[in-house]
Amino acid sequence: MDNKEDLAPDVSPLPPQADVTLPNGQHLQAAVIRRRRDRSGGWWYDLEIELPDRVDDRRQGPTLTSRKISFRAPHPVVQRIEGEDYSSLDLPPxxxxxxxxxxxxxxxxxxxxxxxxxxxxxxxxxxxxxxxxxxxxxxxxxxxxxxxxxxxxxxxxxxxx
Structure with a gap:
């Protein structure tokens, strides 16, 4: 067990984040799951955010949990964030x-x-x-x-x- 690699947790890399402009002008960061080009050459992004949610239990009452929401949006609604690595989203040749x-x-x-x-x-x-x-x-x-x-x-x- 002297090998430090054995002690490292098996954690998959986090997806890159992007800046999303909501219809009311607010901004949020969302995880980019996938991106693809449409027929006109524009980019569309498959995104995911995690929001707080409530779960009701008869014995313990309401408890806090979270829920993932998936959605799609085009560029320029979705903007790249400087320093994020988007290369994992590209298909191989x-x-x-x-x-x-x-x-x-x-x-x-x-x-x-x-x-x-x-x-x-x-x-x-x-x-x-x-x-x-x-x-x-x-x-x-x-x-x-x-x-x-x-x-x-x-x-x-x-x-x-």
Missing amino acids: LEHRKRWRLSPPQGDGWADAYLHRPDCAQAASEGGLVTDQEALKALAGPDVTVPCSVCRPDTVLQRPC
Whole structure:
């Protein structure tokens, strides 16, 4: 137990904060959960704030608790705060995204693996996620990998030029 890393608590990093201007002109800070661009190129933010709340208990009476409220707002209603790191909100480049599920055969299948879209109901939950390149290698490799006939990943997956 001499290792200091063993004593460190397992705490996930807090999401970055942003300044939100409310319709009445007030400002508040909210946690940025996600951001994405709309069709016109503007940013929309998924935000969350924690507010005090009351819980009624017959034995102990009212007690103080908190409740998280989620909402969405566009830029410029949402402004970045200087010094906050928003890089965790950015998606990795397309070539590094794991967009396919490679799952083992179910039952007595003749294939070594099946390739699915990640949200396919036919995919086994124990399969791993793979990138486009890894999916193409699996389909072309010596093992028999079959694209799912339900979600049809082969209709979207394309070979690089």
